[in-house]
Amino acid sequence: MYSEKVMDHFQHPRNVGEIPDADGVGVEGNARCGDIMKIWIKVEDGRIVDVKFKTFGCAAAVATSSMITELVKGKTLDEAEAITNKSVAEALDGLPPIKMHCSNLAADALKNAIADYRAKKLQSV
Amino acid sequence: MNAVYLDHAATTPVREEVIEAMLPYFKDKFGNASSVYSFGREARKALDQARQTVAEVLNADFNEIVFTGGGSEADNLAIKGAAWEYRNKGRHLITSSIEHHAVLHPMQQLEREGFEVTYLPVDDQGLISVEELANAIREDTILVSIMHANNEIGVIEPIAQIGAITKERGVLFHTDAVQTVGVMDIDVKKLNVDLLSMSAHKFYGPKGVGALYVRKGVRLIPLIHGGSHESRRRAGTENVAGIVGLAKALELADAERSVVVPRIQRLRDRLIDGLLQIPHTRLNGSRTERLPNNVSVSIEFIEGESLLLNLDLKGIAASSGSACTSGSLDPSHVLMALGLTHEVAHGSLRLSLGRENTDAEIDYVLETLPPIVERLREMSPLFSS
Ligand SMILES: Cc1ncc(COP(=O)(O)O)c(C=O)c1O
Numbered sequence: 001m002y003s004e005k006v007m008d009h010f011q012h013p014r015n016v017g018e019i020p021d022a023d024g025v026g027v028e029g030n031a032r033c034g035d036i037m038k039i040w041i042k043v044e045d046g047r048i049v050d051v052k053f054k055t056f057g058c059a060a061a062v063a064t065s066s067m068i069t070e071l072v073k074g075k076t077l078d079e080a081e082a083i084t085n086k087s088v089a090e091a092l093d094g095l096p097p098i099k100m101h102c103s104n105l106a107a108d109a110l111k112n113a114i115a116d117y118r119a120k121k122l123q124s125v
Numbered sequence: 126m127n128a129v130y131l132d133h134a135a136t137t138p139v140r141e142e143v144i145e146a147m148l149p150y151f152k153d154k155f156g157n158a159s160s161v162y163s164f165g166r167e168a169r170k171a172l173d174q175a176r177q178t179v180a181e182v183l184n185a186d187f188n189e190i191v192f193t194g195g196g197s198e199a200d201n202l203a204i205k206g207a208a209w210e211y212r213n214k215g216r217h218l219i220t221s222s223i224e225h226h227a228v229l230h231p232m233q234q235l236e237r238e239g240f241e242v243t244y245l246p247v248d249d250q251g252l253i254s255v256e257e258l259a260n261a262i263r264e265d266t267i268l269v270s271i272m273h274a275n276n277e278i279g280v281i282e283p284i285a286q287i288g289a290i291t292k293e294r295g296v297l298f299h300t301d302a303v304q305t306v307g308v309m310d311i312d313v314k315k316l317n318v319d320l321l322s323m324s325a326h327k328f329y330g331p332k333g334v335g336a337l338y339v340r341k342g343v344r345l346i347p348l349i350h351g352g353s354h355e356s357r358r359r360a361g362t363e364n365v366a367g368i369v370g371l372a373k374a375l376e377l378a379d380a381e382r383s384v385v386v387p388r389i390q391r392l393r394d395r396l397i398d399g400l401l402q403i404p405h406t407r408l409n410g411s412r413t414e415r416l417p418n419n420v421s422v423s424i425e426f427i428e429g430e431s432l433l434l435n436l437d438l439k440g441i442a443a444s445s446g447s448a449c450t451s452g453s454l455d456p457s458h459v460l461m462a463l464g465l466t467h468e469v470a471h472g473s474l475r476l477s478l479g480r481e482n483t484d485a486e487i488d489y490v491l492e493t494l495p496p497i498v499e500r501l502r503e504m505s506p507l508f509s510s
Pocket residue numbers: 134135194195196197198200225227272274275276301303304324325326333334335
């Protein structure tokens with residue numbers, strides 16, 4: 001039911017882990033199905049230079065988490081924020097319709113991490 | 126290691142002896158059991174024999190067995206058929222919150238038709254309270270339906286005790302025995318039931334054929350109207366090969382049970398003990414009131430579908446009640462009824478054993494599973510080692 005790309009990211013997720021001195025941290029939980037993603041970003045000159053994640057969830061949740069970390073590396077914050085659930089799913093050659101819902105996690109967690117970074121930056125000036 | 130199949134609660138392979146018993150009824154003995162010529166008589170004889178076998182195994186009478194198109198149909202016929210028939214006596218039904226959807230959804234349909242349904246809770250072991258059930262019976266209660274054993278957590282409900290109460294109170298009692306027929310000794314008299322459902326594919330018979338025991342004197346309005354087949358309780362030219370297969374599979378299971386089941390139970394206990402060695406793992410449902418072939422655990426901080434896919438990559442077939450595997454994105458209603466949190470239900474794993482499983486396979490599962498769990502936990506934001 002999953003594409004080869006999904007299975008590849010599920011079996012070999014990229015960028016798993018934590019960044020202890022991250023500039024922004026985002027968490028998103030999916031109240032209905034129970035999946036949870038946490039994402040850490042490192043930002044330099046308005047660009048995401050490093051990113052790590054941890055996910056408690058199904059193959060769709062893990063694969064979208066892994067894919068989004070690949071998509072955002074090197075992107076400006078504005079570019080990163082423009083990434084949607086749909087574009088992540090497309091990068092994975094699609095997801096089964098019932099699983100679109102599990103994939104919402106990644107883009108939302110990323111948005112939270114960027115918001116966290118911006119809030120921290122406001123505080124520090 | 127070849128594929129290890131540990132999902133016998135979902136379905137089982139058809140036994141060689143069963144296929145052999147069925148084959149003639151597709152070809153040489155293809156007749157319609159309602160016809161008067163010899164082809165028809167052969168089919169009729171096979172049907173009669175099958176009915177006799179099923180009746181004997183259940184300690185029932187020949188006329189008390191109705192063949193159906195599977196377990197779901199047997200449940201629907203019992204519940205809707207009885208509710209419609211006895212609606213002028215009362216409009217209240219009682220069931221449990223952990224029933225299979227083949228019971229819960231007919232109940233919900235009856236609610237839409239104006240019936241009232243009480244859904245009894247279960248305790249943290251998955252058992253319903255007989256006392257609570259007795260208290261739930263009202264003047265207008267016409268039917269109680271409680272499953273014999275649960276398909277997800279394997280808990281065996283106190284059917285004989287419940288049946289003693291319904292008998293005394295004059296209320297019909299149905300049990301969904303789809304998970305127990307073939308595994309446990311079933312005697313409809315000892316169980317005190319009026320209606321009992323079974324499904325052949327759960328005991329090494331073919332899919333799409335089941336049976337309903339209907340105690341003499343109990344009337345049902347059919348789901349399927351047409352010819353006078355099955356004593357007017359289920360119209361349609363009989364699935365002779367399937368019915369012969371059901372009876373053969375049941376006969377074999379009944380004859381071998383005393384040898385096969387203790388062996389399966391020993392494997393089950395090895396699996397349970399081994400899995401509980403994994404930290405933050407718990408057994409779902411009672412350890413003692415449990416099907417001899419069911420293992421259901423919750424492995425915290427991981428999600429069931431991820432676990433199933435990883436097991437599948439290692440050749441192990443299992444199942445989970447996780448929301449992500451359910452197709453509806455809600456976690457299993459059975460696990461939630463036990464009082465499990467969403468997160469814990471998310472990490473549920475069911476392994477259900479069968480007659481072909483071996484000690485070597487259990488060793489393989491117990492070697493393969495812990496490293497997968499460890500890897501998934503390392504990836505889980507909820508887990509800190
Ligand atoms: C407890 C229980 N009841 C009913 C059914 C439905 O049986 P069938 O698949 O034959 O319709 C099943 C299995 O799917 C079951 O486990």
